Structure formats: structure tokens, C-alpha cells
Amino acid sequence: KTVSPTGRTEREGLLGGDPRAQAGDHLTTAQGLRLSDTDHSLKAGRRGPSLLEDHHLREKITHFDHERIPERVVHARGAAAHGTFVSYGNAASATKAKFLAEKGQETDVFVRFSTVLGSRGSADTVRDTRGFAVKFYTDEGNFDLVGNNIPVFFIQDAIKFPDIIHAGKPHPDREIPQAQSAHDTFWDFVSLHTEATHHVFWNMSDRGIPRSYRTMEGFGVHTFRLQNADGDTVLAKFHWKPVAGVHSLVWEEAQIAAGVDPDFHRRDLADSIENGAFLEYELGLQLFPDTEDETFEGIDLLDPTKIVPEELAPVQLVGKLTLDRNPTNYFAETEQVAFHLGNLVPGIHVTNDPLLQGRLFSYVDTQLTRLGGPNFPQLPINRPHVPVNDNLRDGFHQTAVHRGIAPYLPNSIDGGGPFTSEDGYVEIPTRVDGPKVRENPASFDDHFSQAALFYHSLTPIEQVHITEAFTFELGKCYEQAIKERELEVLAKIDTGLCEAVAAGLGLPAPKGEPVAHGAISPALSQIPAEPGPIT
Numbered sequence: 001k002t003v004s005p006t007g008r009t010e011r012e013g014l015l016g017g018d019p020r021a022q023a024g025d026h027l028t029t030a031q032g033l034r035l036s037d038t039d040h041s042l043k044a045g046r047r048g049p050s051l052l053e054d055h056h057l058r059e060k061i062t063h064f065d066h067e068r069i070p071e072r073v074v075h076a077r078g079a080a081a082h083g084t085f086v087s088y089g090n091a092a093s094a095t096k097a098k099f100l101a102e103k104g105q106e107t108d109v110f111v112r113f114s115t116v117l118g119s120r121g122s123a124d125t126v127r128d129t130r131g132f133a134v135k136f137y138t139d140e141g142n143f144d145l146v147g148n149n150i151p152v153f154f155i156q157d158a159i160k161f162p163d164i165i166h167a168g169k170p171h172p173d174r175e176i177p178q179a180q181s182a183h184d185t186f187w188d189f190v191s192l193h194t195e196a197t198h199h200v201f202w203n204m205s206d207r208g209i210p211r212s213y214r215t216m217e218g219f220g221v222h223t224f225r226l227q228n229a230d231g232d233t234v235l236a237k238f239h240w241k242p243v244a245g246v247h248s249l250v251w252e253e254a255q256i257a258a259g260v261d262p263d264f265h266r267r268d269l270a271d272s273i274e275n276g277a278f279l280e281y282e283l284g285l286q287l288f289p290d291t292e293d294e295t296f297e298g299i300d301l302l303d304p305t306k307i308v309p310e311e312l313a314p315v316q317l318v319g320k321l322t323l324d325r326n327p328t329n330y331f332a333e334t335e336q337v338a339f340h341l342g343n344l345v346p347g348i349h350v351t352n353d354p355l356l357q358g359r360l361f362s363y364v365d366t367q368l369t370r371l372g373g374p375n376f377p378q379l380p381i382n383r384p385h386v387p388v389n390d391n392l393r394d395g396f397h398q399t400a401v402h403r404g405i406a407p408y409l410p411n412s413i414d415g416g417g418p419f420t421s422e423d424g425y426v427e428i429p430t431r432v433d434g435p436k437v438r439e440n441p442a443s444f445d446d447h448f449s450q451a452a453l454f455y456h457s458l459t460p461i462e463q464v465h466i467t468e469a470f471t472f473e474l475g476k477c478y479e480q481a482i483k484e485r486e487l488e489v490l491a492k493i494d495t496g497l498c499e500a501v502a503a504g505l506g507l508p509a510p511k512g513e514p515v516a517h518g519a520i521s522p523a524l525s526q527i528p529a530e531p532g533p534i535t
């Protein structure tokens, strides 16, 4: 342990510092030349111009000029922590992934929480979805569970992702608003692409303003395919359940916190860990039979705008995550971490959810730019905790000095290796069949029944909050036609909600027939419509 100048104790980080970067007590140039002065540039006389030959001046300023890397195109503002995941071992019947299947197995993790729309310097407590991205450094390689605190997404197909983000980010002309959904393009998009309705309802509810990262649920959102040691497969959704329970701010608190302490959530995260009040979550699985139609109780498991209610498929807890160590360097860890849905381990596989499929492309693609080329997996925070021998070579920012001359397989020169493994990752041979079309399955046409289910599951005070949130956020729109179109959407969910929001906006409420929440899946209509606590 070392004590920082502020008197705070700093634990040795995962990275432990780079001995090449901070060795010795003497200030040097990047070439190791000891410096006698770092405060005065070399000038032609005390009052003269600075000289081009001053390498130290140029090196110091040039390096500074290039210190920033591009912020993430989404989820730019984040805070992170290290921790450990311990498996309960009861998931072995579903998956052979060792970090889940073996009882008591401990796995290092790094978790980055984030908002989606704000820039790096925006406030923590704005109304937004929160990212909940987990990197498991397992004995079988890295597994990334790149989730959110909301179990559904705005769109059903990744091809619309640039569009929803363009609509949600600040307007291109004035660059406002900074980090809220309170503006014309957001409501224009979601009222035109009504598949967004279910996510919008979660956003406008208290879930959109979490009290703390420790009181947030997390969701993998998509359906994954798990495989056990016998080769049996099952479909699954991942859930994180906070041990401290789910708690939100109220809107007034969120607004005050955004002004008084824009770092409200990241300060809470860092201070809690510093003080030994670690964050805890249990990992849960919802399991569904791996049927050919990939539906469960009439719910299409490939549609990322749908949940499967826990009343129909309970969340089974399979392990516990404890976050107990702060990063020691924000840039090296929180900023340079690179998550990717394609980072999978044996026993966990992707499905054909068209949102998931597009994400498999997008993350590495953006990281090539954000992290400056193809060698970002070598960055300490991204490095697996198992040996890597990938036959990849060279490229920008290569830090490895590879041995041998035959980076190809098979080879008869470098001892023949590295060799493929019998227990290596094997894709499950699922059938792919059908005409080449740009079309959705018919089940994707239901945009409203689960938003209605969600709204009717809220307690009366939560319904008041969501009504106020719709009124506040829509009230920020300049275009009346956009407000009116969103009221048409609300009319499909609940007449009382629509009328209350319309009154708040000073507009007439449109007449509409609300969609019954059992409209698509008969099983849903068995879930009581009266308010109950959300947990």
C-alpha cells in the first residue's frame, strides 16, 4: 500500500504500474535523458524567442497535445471498479462455462457503469439508460456481459442504432440538450419507431434515475444459448440483482444532485469501495427450452424489446459479484477498457437476435478507432488472465516482441505450434435457412403490449412519477406535432396516463383503444394488472 499526497490510501491496482513508465526518482525525457529544468523553454536570450531545437519543450507539449483519445460514441461517461465473481455451481446443468459451472470458482472481473447519451463530462444523475458492462477474466479467456440497467432496448435491429443515437444525442445545430431525452429529435424518433415504446416507458419510470450503481439491476437483454457438458442446449437471459435492492432517486433529487454534485454516482462508487462498503450483485439466469421457434409462452426470445416476466420464468441465482477495488488510473482502466459481445467462452453462445448480431460487429469496429488500431487487446485492462498465443502480428501500438518466424498453422518450422485444442470453443451447429430478405418476423410487430404490462405493474406513486416524467420531457419539445404523435402512443397504453400527460402539455388527449397487455401472449394476461411493487 502507498499513501497518496491527499493522504488517501491507494491499493496496488490490477495493473500495478508500468515499471518502464515510472522508474527511478529522476525526471527524464521519454528517451531516458535526465533533465535539469522542466520550467523554462530554451530561448535566444532571456527576452528572446523560443528555439526549435528545444526537444524537451517540443516533446512535453507534443505528448500533451495528443493526450486525449476519442470518447466512446455512446456510453462516454463511465465509472468502474474491480471485483470478484464467485459461482454457486448450480448452473452446471445449463452451461459448461467453468466460471459458472464449478462451485466456488472465483473469477476476477472489471465492471464499467455508464450513462448512454451524455459526453464524458456530463452529469451522473440525468434521466437515461445506464450501461452495466462486466468483463470476466475467466480461466477459459475473457467473457464480456455488456448489458444495461433496463431489460429491453429501443430498437429491434442494429441497423437502426446510428439513427436512434443520432436522435438521442444533442441536436447538431445547437448541441443541446447535453444528456437528456427532453428534445424534439428523441421524441420524433421514438414516436415514429414505436418499437421503442417499451424501453421509453422504463426510461420515463424511476428506473431512468437510479439512486446509486449499487441499487441498479443489470440485464444482458438478449437471449443467449447455453450448452452444458453433455452438449444439451438451453436459451437464457442474464440478470444482475443488486443485494442492496433496487432504489431510484426522485426527479427533484436527481436534478439537485446534477447541479450540486455532477459526479454523484461515481463519487458514491469510489467512496463506498474506499470505505469498505463493497457493492454486491447476484447473477441470475432465466432459462427457456431451446425450441425451433425460439419463443417462450408466445414471447419471441429474439425480440430485444420484449422481456419474459419473472412470473413465467423465475430468475435463478447462480453466483455473486463483489466490487471491492477502485481503479488506480482512470485512463488506463476505465477509459481504455474494451468490451465486446463476441468475447465468449465455451458453454455460452449468441443467438440470431438482429440487434445482437449487429453489436457483434460494432464494438471492435469502434475500438479500432477509439483505441488506435488492432492491438488494444494487449492493453493491461483488456488482457486475459490466461496465456495468449494468437498468431496475430504487428500493427499500430504493437508492444509484444514475438518470437519465431512461422505465425501460421500448420507449420513445420517453429515447433509446429501453437496448436488448436480439443476442448476449444466450438460453435453450436444451428440451422440457417431462408430467403435473403430485409424483413422482421411478424411477432416483432407488437410494440405496445409489454409497455402496457410494465405501466400497469407500477405502484400508484410510480405511475405519478412516470406521468410527470412524460410531461416534463415532452414539454421540452418545440414541435407540437411530435408531442401529439407521442400522445397517440400513450393512448395505446393507458387512457388515464394519456389524458394526464395531455393536460400537462395543454393539448387535447387523442382517443385511442389501449392495447391489452395479454394481447400477444395469453400467458401475460394471467399476470395481474393491478399495481404491485417492482423489484
Ligand code: HEM
Pocket: 071, 072, 073, 074, 075, 078, 112, 113, 114, 130, 131, 132, 133, 146, 147, 148, 152, 153, 157, 158, 159, 161, 220, 221, 222, 304, 337, 338, 339, 355, 358, 359, 362, 363, 366, 367, 370
Ligand atoms: C457501448 C450496452 C446496443 C454499439 C456500450 C456500453 C454498454 C452497451 C454497456 C458501454 C461499454 C463500456 O462501458 O465501455 C448496450 C446494450 C445494447 C446495446 C445493452 C442493446 C441491448 C448497441 C447496438 C450497437 C451498439 C445495437 C451498434 C450496432 C455500441 C458502441 C459502443 C457501445 C459502438 C462504444 C464501445 C466502445 O467505444 O468501446 N453498449 N449496447 N450498442 N455500444 Fe452498445
